[in-house]
Amino acid sequence: MAPSDPLDLAAIEAERARIRDTHLTSDRRASSARGVHHVALLSSDVERTVRFYQGVLEFPLTEMIENRDYKGSTHFFFDVGNGNLLAFFDFPGLDVGPYAEVLGGLHHLAISVDPTTWRRLRERLGEAGVEYEEESGTSLYFRDPDGARVELLADPLGEMYGSSVL
Numbered sequence: 001m002a003p004s005d006p007l008d009l010a011a012i013e014a015e016r017a018r019i020r021d022t023h024l025t026s027d028r029r030a031s032s033a034r035g036v037h038h039v040a041l042l043s044s045d046v047e048r049t050v051r052f053y054q055g056v057l058e059f060p061l062t063e064m065i066e067n068r069d070y071k072g073s074t075h076f077f078f079d080v081g082n083g084n085l086l087a088f089f090d091f092p093g094l095d096v097g098p099y100a101e102v103l104g105g106l107h108h109l110a111i112s113v114d115p116t117t118w119r120r121l122r123e124r125l126g127e128a129g130v131e132y133e134e135e136s137g138t139s140l141y142f143r144d145p146d147g148a149r150v151e152l153l154a155d156p157l158g159e160m161y162g163s164s165v166l
Helices: 009-023 046-056 115-127
Strands: 038-042 061-066 074-079 085-089 109-112 132-135 139-143 149-153
Touching: 046 061, 046 074, 046 085, 046 115, 115 132, 115 139, 115 149
Parallel strands: 038 085, 109 149
Antiparallel strands: 061 074, 074 085, 132 139, 139 149
16 A cells, blocks of 8 residues: 555454454463563763763663774663663764654654652653653653653553553
């Protein structure tokens, strides 16, 4: 279907139902994965990124090492809970350009926090002058200093808007 064609919503729902019925089973096996080790994003300014993620969002910086793939580049990590890390690379001397949200690329990174923390971080974002959109009383969408879209979700891990997804 070409982008200018009107969407056949009934056909889309029918295909979604077919895929769900074919692949979503109650006897699901355990995942072969242990979890997300890290998700890596780009940083144009290491100090600014640390001030934002550690200072505003309260994700502790856990390590800074040289990026093995590019001399002079820093690979640094933040603890986002539950044994998961958010990592960044900077590439001094390279113009990586501004962040662009593109089809086929990263849409957003969703991070679960408890409801009390969610409310506190919403206030901290406002105090830091970070614009955000609040959705459904449990999601905050905003952009990090390099433009990556981040969501803070007050739902527990494995749930979304009151429904189990795990």
